Amino acid sequence: MVKDFSEKKFGKLIQRTLLAGVFLSLFFFFLGFVFRLTGSAAAEGLLRTGVLLLAITPSARVTMLVYGYCRTKEYHLALAAFTVLSLLLVSALI
DSSP states (O other): OOOOOOHHHHHHHHHHHHHHHHHHHHHHHHHHHHHHHHTOTTHHHHHHHHHHHHHHHHHHHHHHHHHHHHHTTOHHHHHHHHHHHHHHHHHHHO
């Protein structure tokens, strides 16, 4: 039985991906600031993790776009999104 993957569900998937990335990075920022106020050495790592998560969020969105376009059988858009994802990866490695 194949479930229907509508445009509305596709939009929700993208929205949830972005919200998860932002809230997760906010959580680590908050923990980092609390640890910094207490003078803990772990604060630096938590703040860096928050920044990393915030930077990775757009890549996660593009990954979800590739998944959604493949699911809706729009392969030309999936290929374009995959190209963008590849360019993001190459630019991060350089």
